[in-house]
Amino acid sequence: MVGWRDAHGMDKDSGCLKVRLLKGHIAVRATTALNTLLDLRGVTVSSVSFESDRVTVGVRLRRKRLLCPEPGCGYSTRWRADTRPADSWWRSLDMGAWKVIVTARLRRLRCPDHGVVVEVVPFARHRVRFTCDFEDLVAWCASKTDKTAVCRLLRVAWPTVGAIVERVVADGLDADRLDGLYDIGVDEISWQKHHHYLTVVVDHASGDVVWTGEGKDTAALDRFFAELGPRRAAQLRAVSMDMGKAYPKSVAKHDHAPQAEICWDPFHVVAMGTKALDVVRRAHWNQLRAAADKAVARRFKGARWALLRNPEDLTDRQADSLAAIRRSGGAVWRAYKGKEALRAVFAGDLPDSEVIILLDRWCGWAQRSRLPSFVTLGRTIRAHRDGILAAIRLGLSNGRVEGRNATIRLLTRRAYGFHSAAAAGALVMLVCGPITLRLPHEK
Ligand SMILES: [Zn+2]
Numbered sequence: 001m002v003g004w005r006d007a008h009g010m011d012k013d014s015g016c017l018k019v020r021l022l023k024g025h026i027a028v029r030a031t032t033a034l035n036t037l038l039d040l041r042g043v044t045v046s047s048v049s050f051e052s053d054r055v056t057v058g059v060r061l062r063r064k065r066l067l068c069p070e071p072g073c074g075y076s077t078r079w080r081a082d083t084r085p086a087d088s089w090w091r092s093l094d095m096g097a098w099k100v101i102v103t104a105r106l107r108r109l110r111c112p113d114h115g116v117v118v119e120v121v122p123f124a125r126h127r128v129r130f131t132c133d134f135e136d137l138v139a140w141c142a143s144k145t146d147k148t149a150v151c152r153l154l155r156v157a158w159p160t161v162g163a164i165v166e167r168v169v170a171d172g173l174d175a176d177r178l179d180g181l182y183d184i185g186v187d188e189i190s191w192q193k194h195h196h197y198l199t200v201v202v203d204h205a206s207g208d209v210v211w212t213g214e215g216k217d218t219a220a221l222d223r224f225f226a227e228l229g230p231r232r233a234a235q236l237r238a239v240s241m242d243m244g245k246a247y248p249k250s251v252a253k254h255d256h257a258p259q260a261e262i263c264w265d266p267f268h269v270v271a272m273g274t275k276a277l278d279v280v281r282r283a284h285w286n287q288l289r290a291a292a293d294k295a296v297a298r299r300f301k302g303a304r305w306a307l308l309r310n311p312e313d314l315t316d317r318q319a320d321s322l323a324a325i326r327r328s329g330g331a332v333w334r335a336y337k338g339k340e341a342l343r344a345v346f347a348g349d350l351p352d353s354e355v356i357i358l359l360d361r362w363c364g365w366a367q368r369s370r371l372p373s374f375v376t377l378g379r380t381i382r383a384h385r386d387g388i389l390a391a392i393r394l395g396l397s398n399g400r401v402e403g404r405n406a407t408i409r410l411l412t413r414r415a416y417g418f419h420s421a422a423a424a425g426a427l428v429m430l431v432c433g434p435i436t437l438r439l440p441h442e443k
Pocket residue numbers: 068069070073074075111112113114
Protein backbone atom coordinates (compact mmCIF):
# COMPACT_ATOMS: atom_id res chain seq x y z
CA MET A 1 0.00 0.00 0.00
CA VAL A 2 2.81 2.33 0.96
CA GLY A 3 4.73 1.35 -2.18
CA TRP A 4 1.76 2.14 -4.35
CA ARG A 5 1.40 5.50 -2.72
CA ASP A 6 5.11 6.23 -3.12
CA ALA A 7 5.07 5.24 -6.74
CA HIS A 8 2.33 7.78 -7.43
CA GLY A 9 3.97 10.43 -5.28
CA MET A 10 0.98 11.02 -3.14
CA ASP A 11 1.18 13.14 -0.07
CA LYS A 12 -0.08 10.89 2.72
CA ASP A 13 -2.46 13.44 4.22
CA SER A 14 -3.74 15.60 1.35
CA GLY A 15 -5.42 12.88 -0.77
CA CYS A 16 -4.76 14.95 -3.89
CA LEU A 17 -3.85 11.85 -5.94
CA LYS A 18 -7.47 10.82 -5.95
CA VAL A 19 -8.43 14.24 -7.24
CA ARG A 20 -5.71 14.19 -9.86
CA LEU A 21 -6.67 10.70 -11.02
CA LEU A 22 -10.31 11.65 -11.17
CA LYS A 23 -9.52 14.76 -13.17
CA GLY A 24 -7.41 12.69 -15.56
CA HIS A 25 -10.22 10.19 -15.87
CA ILE A 26 -12.72 12.93 -16.69
CA ALA A 27 -10.31 14.44 -19.20
CA VAL A 28 -9.82 11.08 -20.94
CA ARG A 29 -13.56 10.42 -20.97
CA ALA A 30 -14.21 13.96 -22.24
CA THR A 31 -11.70 13.77 -25.07
CA THR A 32 -13.05 10.37 -26.20
CA ALA A 33 -16.60 11.68 -26.04
CA LEU A 34 -15.61 14.83 -27.93
CA ASN A 35 -13.94 12.76 -30.58
CA THR A 36 -17.11 10.75 -31.06
CA LEU A 37 -19.30 13.83 -30.82
CA LEU A 38 -17.39 15.86 -33.35
CA ASP A 39 -16.85 12.83 -35.55
CA LEU A 40 -13.32 13.94 -36.28
CA ARG A 41 -12.08 11.05 -38.34
CA GLY A 42 -8.46 9.98 -37.96
CA VAL A 43 -7.51 12.29 -35.12
CA THR A 44 -6.77 12.03 -31.43
CA VAL A 45 -8.06 14.76 -29.16
CA SER A 46 -5.15 16.03 -27.12
CA SER A 47 -6.53 19.04 -25.26
CA VAL A 48 -9.82 20.73 -24.45
CA SER A 49 -10.20 24.24 -23.11
CA PHE A 50 -13.32 26.20 -22.32
CA GLU A 51 -13.77 29.93 -22.78
CA SER A 52 -16.86 32.07 -22.34
CA ASP A 53 -18.16 31.57 -25.90
CA ARG A 54 -16.14 28.68 -27.26
CA VAL A 55 -14.60 25.28 -26.66
CA THR A 56 -11.20 24.82 -28.24
CA VAL A 57 -10.35 21.22 -29.03
CA GLY A 58 -6.71 20.51 -29.85
CA VAL A 59 -6.20 17.40 -32.01
CA ARG A 60 -3.36 15.38 -33.47
CA LEU A 61 -3.64 13.58 -36.80
CA ARG A 62 -3.25 9.83 -36.28
CA ARG A 63 -2.06 9.07 -39.76
CA LYS A 64 1.68 8.87 -40.36
CA ARG A 65 1.64 9.59 -44.09
CA LEU A 66 1.26 13.16 -45.29
CA LEU A 67 -1.18 13.72 -48.17
CA CYS A 68 -0.94 16.40 -50.87
CA PRO A 69 -4.08 18.61 -50.68
CA GLU A 70 -4.38 19.40 -54.39
CA PRO A 71 -7.52 17.80 -55.87
CA GLY A 72 -6.82 14.62 -57.80
CA CYS A 73 -3.13 14.52 -56.83
CA GLY A 74 -3.15 11.75 -54.24
CA TYR A 75 0.60 11.97 -53.55
CA SER A 76 1.54 10.82 -50.07
CA THR A 77 4.84 10.56 -48.23
CA ARG A 78 6.19 9.76 -44.77
CA TRP A 79 8.72 12.52 -45.13
CA ARG A 80 7.84 15.96 -43.83
CA ALA A 81 9.37 19.18 -45.13
CA ASP A 82 8.64 21.01 -41.88
CA THR A 83 5.92 21.71 -39.35
CA ARG A 84 3.89 24.90 -39.50
CA PRO A 85 4.91 27.41 -36.84
CA ALA A 86 1.35 27.92 -35.57
CA ASP A 87 -1.78 25.84 -35.08
CA SER A 88 -4.39 25.73 -37.84
CA TRP A 89 -8.04 26.00 -36.78
CA TRP A 90 -11.50 25.02 -38.02
CA ARG A 91 -14.99 25.75 -36.83
CA SER A 92 -16.90 22.57 -36.01
CA LEU A 93 -20.50 21.84 -34.92
CA ASP A 94 -21.58 23.99 -31.99
CA MET A 95 -22.06 22.51 -28.55
CA GLY A 96 -25.08 24.30 -27.17
CA ALA A 97 -24.22 27.98 -26.97
CA TRP A 98 -20.50 27.31 -27.42
CA LYS A 99 -18.78 27.46 -30.75
CA VAL A 100 -16.38 24.55 -31.14
CA ILE A 101 -12.98 25.35 -32.60
CA VAL A 102 -10.72 22.47 -33.57
CA THR A 103 -7.01 23.20 -33.71
CA ALA A 104 -4.10 21.12 -35.01
CA ARG A 105 -0.44 21.63 -35.76
CA LEU A 106 -0.08 20.65 -39.41
CA ARG A 107 2.98 19.46 -41.25
CA ARG A 108 4.14 20.35 -44.72
CA LEU A 109 5.29 17.97 -47.41
CA ARG A 110 7.14 18.32 -50.67
CA CYS A 111 4.91 17.08 -53.54
CA PRO A 112 6.83 16.42 -56.79
CA ASP A 113 4.07 18.21 -58.74
CA HIS A 114 2.91 20.93 -56.37
CA GLY A 115 6.00 21.80 -54.34
CA VAL A 116 5.89 22.40 -50.60
CA VAL A 117 2.29 22.26 -49.43
CA VAL A 118 0.41 21.88 -46.15
CA GLU A 119 -0.95 18.36 -45.58
CA VAL A 120 -4.66 17.68 -46.02
CA VAL A 121 -6.85 16.89 -42.99
CA PRO A 122 -9.49 14.13 -43.04
CA PHE A 123 -12.29 16.23 -41.50
CA ALA A 124 -12.25 19.43 -43.58
CA ARG A 125 -11.83 20.55 -47.18
CA HIS A 126 -8.56 22.07 -48.28
CA ARG A 127 -8.11 25.76 -47.42
CA VAL A 128 -11.47 25.86 -45.63
CA ARG A 129 -11.97 27.07 -42.06
CA PHE A 130 -14.98 24.83 -41.38
CA THR A 131 -15.22 21.09 -40.83
CA CYS A 132 -17.16 19.07 -43.41
CA ASP A 133 -19.88 18.33 -40.84
CA PHE A 134 -20.39 22.02 -40.18
CA GLU A 135 -20.57 22.75 -43.90
CA ASP A 136 -23.11 19.97 -44.45
CA LEU A 137 -25.28 21.43 -41.70
CA VAL A 138 -25.07 24.93 -43.19
CA ALA A 139 -25.95 23.64 -46.65
CA TRP A 140 -28.89 21.64 -45.31
CA CYS A 141 -30.25 24.68 -43.46
CA ALA A 142 -29.77 26.92 -46.52
CA SER A 143 -31.80 24.47 -48.59
CA LYS A 144 -34.65 24.52 -46.08
CA THR A 145 -34.97 28.03 -44.73
CA ASP A 146 -34.31 31.70 -45.30
CA LYS A 147 -31.23 33.87 -44.96
CA THR A 148 -32.06 35.43 -41.58
CA ALA A 149 -32.72 32.08 -39.91
CA VAL A 150 -29.57 30.43 -41.27
CA CYS A 151 -27.28 33.31 -40.34
CA ARG A 152 -28.72 33.68 -36.85
CA LEU A 153 -28.84 29.99 -36.02
CA LEU A 154 -25.38 29.09 -37.29
CA ARG A 155 -23.62 32.41 -36.77
CA VAL A 156 -22.18 32.69 -40.28
CA ALA A 157 -22.39 35.51 -42.84
CA TRP A 158 -24.66 35.01 -45.86
CA PRO A 159 -21.87 35.19 -48.51
CA THR A 160 -20.08 32.48 -46.49
CA VAL A 161 -23.22 30.35 -46.76
CA GLY A 162 -23.04 30.80 -50.55
CA ALA A 163 -19.42 29.64 -50.67
CA ILE A 164 -20.23 26.63 -48.45
CA VAL A 165 -23.21 25.61 -50.62
CA GLU A 166 -20.96 25.77 -53.67
CA ARG A 167 -18.38 23.42 -52.09
CA VAL A 168 -20.95 20.95 -50.78
CA VAL A 169 -22.66 20.77 -54.18
CA ALA A 170 -19.35 20.38 -56.05
CA ASP A 171 -18.53 17.36 -53.85
CA GLY A 172 -21.97 15.76 -53.58
CA LEU A 173 -23.41 16.11 -57.05
CA ASP A 174 -24.05 12.96 -59.05
CA ALA A 175 -21.24 12.91 -61.61
CA ASP A 176 -23.39 10.93 -64.09
CA ARG A 177 -26.23 13.44 -64.12
CA LEU A 178 -25.58 14.44 -67.75
CA ASP A 179 -25.74 10.82 -68.96
CA GLY A 180 -28.87 9.53 -70.67
CA LEU A 181 -30.53 12.92 -71.17
CA TYR A 182 -33.34 12.70 -73.70
CA ASP A 183 -35.77 15.59 -73.22
CA ILE A 184 -34.50 18.69 -71.49
CA GLY A 185 -35.94 22.06 -70.54
CA VAL A 186 -33.92 25.28 -70.56
CA ASP A 187 -35.01 28.34 -68.61
CA GLU A 188 -33.60 31.73 -67.75
CA ILE A 189 -34.06 32.98 -64.21
CA SER A 190 -32.96 36.26 -62.68
CA TRP A 191 -31.00 35.72 -59.48
CA GLN A 192 -30.33 39.32 -58.56
CA LYS A 193 -31.63 42.74 -59.43
CA HIS A 194 -30.03 44.64 -62.31
CA HIS A 195 -30.20 41.92 -64.92
CA HIS A 196 -28.19 39.09 -63.41
CA TYR A 197 -29.39 35.82 -64.88
CA LEU A 198 -28.93 32.08 -64.52
CA THR A 199 -29.53 29.51 -67.22
CA VAL A 200 -31.07 26.39 -65.72
CA VAL A 201 -31.25 23.02 -67.51
CA VAL A 202 -33.79 20.45 -66.33
CA ASP A 203 -34.06 16.75 -67.20
CA HIS A 204 -37.74 16.22 -68.03
CA ALA A 205 -37.59 12.49 -67.22
CA SER A 206 -36.34 12.81 -63.65
CA GLY A 207 -37.44 16.37 -62.98
CA ASP A 208 -33.93 17.15 -61.69
CA VAL A 209 -32.03 20.34 -62.40
CA VAL A 210 -28.88 18.96 -64.03
CA TRP A 211 -26.98 22.13 -64.89
CA THR A 212 -26.88 25.83 -64.02
CA GLY A 213 -24.69 28.57 -65.49
CA GLU A 214 -24.37 32.33 -65.47
CA GLY A 215 -26.12 34.45 -68.12
CA LYS A 216 -29.07 33.90 -70.43
CA ASP A 217 -27.49 34.23 -73.86
CA THR A 218 -26.32 31.79 -76.51
CA ALA A 219 -22.90 31.57 -74.85
CA ALA A 220 -24.49 30.43 -71.59
CA LEU A 221 -26.12 27.42 -73.24
CA ASP A 222 -22.95 26.82 -75.28
CA ARG A 223 -21.16 26.17 -71.99
CA PHE A 224 -23.74 23.52 -71.13
CA PHE A 225 -23.21 21.80 -74.48
CA ALA A 226 -19.45 21.97 -74.03
CA GLU A 227 -19.86 20.05 -70.76
CA LEU A 228 -22.38 17.65 -72.28
CA GLY A 229 -20.14 16.80 -75.23
CA PRO A 230 -21.24 15.92 -78.80
CA ARG A 231 -21.90 12.22 -78.08
CA ARG A 232 -24.47 12.87 -75.36
CA ALA A 233 -25.86 15.93 -77.20
CA ALA A 234 -26.61 13.74 -80.23
CA GLN A 235 -29.06 11.72 -78.07
CA LEU A 236 -31.29 14.67 -77.23
CA ARG A 237 -34.81 14.38 -78.65
CA ALA A 238 -36.34 17.68 -77.58
CA VAL A 239 -35.40 20.91 -75.85
CA SER A 240 -38.20 22.96 -74.33
CA MET A 241 -37.76 26.65 -73.53
CA ASP A 242 -39.18 30.13 -73.31
CA MET A 243 -39.69 31.97 -76.63
CA GLY A 244 -36.43 33.77 -77.17
CA LYS A 245 -33.81 33.85 -79.85
CA ALA A 246 -30.69 33.03 -77.83
CA TYR A 247 -31.13 29.39 -76.79
CA PRO A 248 -32.34 27.94 -80.14
CA LYS A 249 -29.21 29.36 -81.78
CA SER A 250 -27.04 27.33 -79.42
CA VAL A 251 -29.11 24.15 -79.80
CA ALA A 252 -28.92 24.34 -83.62
CA LYS A 253 -25.10 24.45 -83.79
CA HIS A 254 -23.79 21.43 -85.68
CA ASP A 255 -21.87 19.86 -82.77
CA HIS A 256 -24.69 20.56 -80.30
CA ALA A 257 -28.15 19.11 -80.91
CA PRO A 258 -29.46 20.20 -84.33
CA GLN A 259 -31.59 17.02 -84.41
CA ALA A 260 -33.51 17.99 -81.27
CA GLU A 261 -37.00 19.41 -81.62
CA ILE A 262 -37.39 22.91 -80.20
CA CYS A 263 -40.49 23.11 -78.01
CA TRP A 264 -42.00 26.26 -76.52
CA ASP A 265 -43.20 25.85 -72.96
CA PRO A 266 -46.97 26.52 -72.90
CA PHE A 267 -46.87 27.94 -69.38
CA HIS A 268 -44.60 30.68 -70.72
CA VAL A 269 -47.27 31.34 -73.35
CA VAL A 270 -49.87 31.66 -70.60
CA ALA A 271 -47.55 34.04 -68.74
CA MET A 272 -47.35 36.15 -71.90
CA GLY A 273 -51.16 36.30 -71.90
CA THR A 274 -51.08 37.66 -68.36
CA LYS A 275 -48.50 40.25 -69.41
CA ALA A 276 -50.64 41.33 -72.38
CA LEU A 277 -53.58 41.79 -69.99
CA ASP A 278 -51.42 43.88 -67.69
CA VAL A 279 -50.59 46.22 -70.58
CA VAL A 280 -54.30 46.81 -71.19
CA ARG A 281 -54.96 47.26 -67.47
CA ARG A 282 -52.21 49.84 -67.09
CA ALA A 283 -53.35 51.82 -70.12
CA HIS A 284 -56.88 51.94 -68.68
CA TRP A 285 -55.62 53.01 -65.27
CA ASN A 286 -53.58 55.85 -66.77
CA GLN A 287 -56.70 56.98 -68.63
CA LEU A 288 -58.68 57.03 -65.40
CA ARG A 289 -55.92 58.94 -63.63
CA ALA A 290 -55.85 61.55 -66.39
CA ALA A 291 -59.62 61.95 -65.99
CA ALA A 292 -60.93 63.88 -63.00
CA ASP A 293 -62.26 60.95 -60.96
CA LYS A 294 -59.33 60.00 -58.71
CA ALA A 295 -61.42 57.71 -56.50
CA VAL A 296 -62.31 55.46 -59.42
CA ALA A 297 -58.65 55.34 -60.47
CA ARG A 298 -57.61 54.30 -56.97
CA ARG A 299 -60.26 51.60 -56.81
CA PHE A 300 -59.15 50.25 -60.16
CA LYS A 301 -55.52 50.19 -59.09
CA GLY A 302 -56.54 47.91 -56.23
CA ALA A 303 -58.05 45.54 -58.77
CA ARG A 304 -54.66 44.56 -60.20
CA TRP A 305 -54.44 41.20 -58.44
CA ALA A 306 -58.09 40.46 -59.09
CA LEU A 307 -57.22 40.54 -62.78
CA LEU A 308 -53.83 38.87 -62.79
CA ARG A 309 -54.41 36.01 -60.37
CA ASN A 310 -56.18 32.84 -61.34
CA PRO A 311 -59.91 33.23 -60.53
CA GLU A 312 -59.88 30.16 -58.28
CA ASP A 313 -57.27 31.81 -56.03
CA LEU A 314 -59.09 35.11 -55.48
CA THR A 315 -60.04 36.45 -52.06
CA ASP A 316 -63.64 37.57 -51.56
CA ARG A 317 -62.69 41.22 -52.00
CA GLN A 318 -60.77 40.51 -55.18
CA ALA A 319 -63.72 38.51 -56.52
CA ASP A 320 -65.92 41.57 -55.84
CA SER A 321 -63.59 43.89 -57.76
CA LEU A 322 -63.49 41.40 -60.62
CA ALA A 323 -67.30 41.36 -60.69
CA ALA A 324 -67.26 45.18 -60.82
CA ILE A 325 -64.88 45.12 -63.80
CA ARG A 326 -67.15 42.61 -65.53
CA ARG A 327 -70.16 44.89 -65.01
CA SER A 328 -68.35 47.88 -66.48
CA GLY A 329 -67.14 45.74 -69.43
CA GLY A 330 -64.85 47.44 -71.93
CA ALA A 331 -61.31 46.67 -73.03
CA VAL A 332 -60.08 45.44 -69.64
CA TRP A 333 -62.84 42.87 -69.34
CA ARG A 334 -62.26 41.68 -72.90
CA ALA A 335 -58.54 41.34 -72.23
CA TYR A 336 -59.30 39.42 -69.03
CA LYS A 337 -61.51 36.98 -70.91
CA GLY A 338 -58.75 36.55 -73.50
CA LYS A 339 -56.16 35.71 -70.88
CA GLU A 340 -58.47 33.22 -69.17
CA ALA A 341 -59.33 31.57 -72.49
CA LEU A 342 -55.63 31.13 -73.26
CA ARG A 343 -55.10 29.58 -69.83
CA ALA A 344 -57.97 27.17 -70.45
CA VAL A 345 -56.37 26.00 -73.73
CA PHE A 346 -53.30 24.79 -71.80
CA ALA A 347 -55.03 23.63 -68.64
CA GLY A 348 -53.91 20.10 -69.48
CA ASP A 349 -57.37 18.51 -69.48
CA LEU A 350 -57.93 18.59 -73.26
CA PRO A 351 -56.92 16.06 -75.93
CA ASP A 352 -54.17 17.32 -78.27
CA SER A 353 -56.55 17.66 -81.22
CA GLU A 354 -58.79 20.05 -79.29
CA VAL A 355 -55.84 22.08 -78.08
CA ILE A 356 -54.88 22.69 -81.74
CA ILE A 357 -58.40 23.82 -82.67
CA LEU A 358 -58.77 26.06 -79.60
CA LEU A 359 -55.34 27.61 -80.00
CA ASP A 360 -56.02 28.53 -83.64
CA ARG A 361 -59.40 29.92 -82.65
CA TRP A 362 -57.75 31.97 -79.88
CA CYS A 363 -55.20 33.44 -82.32
CA GLY A 364 -58.07 34.44 -84.61
CA TRP A 365 -59.82 36.16 -81.71
CA ALA A 366 -56.60 37.96 -80.67
CA GLN A 367 -56.10 39.23 -84.20
CA ARG A 368 -59.57 40.81 -84.20
CA SER A 369 -59.50 41.95 -80.56
CA ARG A 370 -58.44 45.58 -81.23
CA LEU A 371 -56.20 45.23 -78.16
CA PRO A 372 -52.67 45.92 -79.47
CA SER A 373 -50.87 43.75 -76.88
CA PHE A 374 -53.13 40.80 -77.74
CA VAL A 375 -52.77 41.34 -81.50
CA THR A 376 -48.99 41.09 -81.04
CA LEU A 377 -49.30 38.03 -78.79
CA GLY A 378 -51.56 36.31 -81.33
CA ARG A 379 -48.97 36.91 -84.00
CA THR A 380 -46.18 35.56 -81.77
CA ILE A 381 -48.14 32.42 -80.94
CA ARG A 382 -48.89 31.82 -84.64
CA ALA A 383 -45.19 32.10 -85.44
CA HIS A 384 -44.33 29.57 -82.71
CA ARG A 385 -47.35 27.32 -83.20
CA ASP A 386 -45.44 24.15 -84.14
CA GLY A 387 -43.10 24.38 -81.15
CA ILE A 388 -45.97 24.98 -78.74
CA LEU A 389 -47.89 21.99 -80.06
CA ALA A 390 -44.72 19.85 -80.00
CA ALA A 391 -44.34 20.55 -76.29
CA ILE A 392 -47.90 19.35 -75.73
CA ARG A 393 -47.50 16.30 -77.99
CA LEU A 394 -44.27 15.23 -76.23
CA GLY A 395 -45.76 15.88 -72.80
CA LEU A 396 -43.03 18.37 -71.89
CA SER A 397 -45.34 20.86 -70.31
CA ASN A 398 -47.25 19.92 -67.23
CA GLY A 399 -47.97 21.01 -63.71
CA ARG A 400 -44.80 19.40 -62.42
CA VAL A 401 -42.59 21.52 -64.68
CA GLU A 402 -44.45 24.64 -63.66
CA GLY A 403 -44.25 23.76 -59.97
CA ARG A 404 -40.51 23.21 -60.19
CA ASN A 405 -40.06 26.51 -61.98
CA ALA A 406 -41.83 28.25 -59.12
CA THR A 407 -39.51 26.49 -56.64
CA ILE A 408 -36.42 27.57 -58.58
CA ARG A 409 -37.64 31.17 -58.64
CA LEU A 410 -38.11 31.13 -54.87
CA LEU A 411 -34.61 29.72 -54.41
CA THR A 412 -32.95 32.30 -56.63
CA ARG A 413 -34.72 35.01 -54.67
CA ARG A 414 -33.23 33.50 -51.50
CA ALA A 415 -29.82 33.57 -53.18
CA TYR A 416 -29.91 37.39 -53.43
CA GLY A 417 -26.81 38.58 -51.62
CA PHE A 418 -24.70 35.60 -52.60
CA HIS A 419 -21.40 36.70 -54.09
CA SER A 420 -21.69 34.89 -57.42
CA ALA A 421 -24.01 33.29 -59.95
CA ALA A 422 -22.19 30.02 -59.27
CA ALA A 423 -23.31 30.13 -55.64
CA ALA A 424 -26.91 30.93 -56.64
CA GLY A 425 -26.82 28.06 -59.15
CA ALA A 426 -25.40 25.76 -56.46
CA LEU A 427 -28.34 26.53 -54.17
CA VAL A 428 -30.74 25.59 -56.98
CA MET A 429 -28.82 22.34 -57.55
CA LEU A 430 -28.75 21.62 -53.82
CA VAL A 431 -32.56 21.60 -53.67
CA CYS A 432 -33.57 20.49 -57.18
CA GLY A 433 -30.51 18.58 -58.38
CA PRO A 434 -29.42 14.93 -58.14
CA ILE A 435 -27.73 15.23 -54.77
CA THR A 436 -28.35 13.54 -51.44
CA LEU A 437 -27.54 15.79 -48.56
CA ARG A 438 -26.96 14.07 -45.22
CA LEU A 439 -26.83 15.72 -41.83
CA PRO A 440 -23.81 14.83 -39.64
CA HIS A 441 -25.80 12.37 -37.49
CA GLU A 442 -27.22 10.60 -40.55
CA LYS A 443 -23.86 9.59 -41.97
ZN1 LIG B 1 0.42 17.14 -55.30
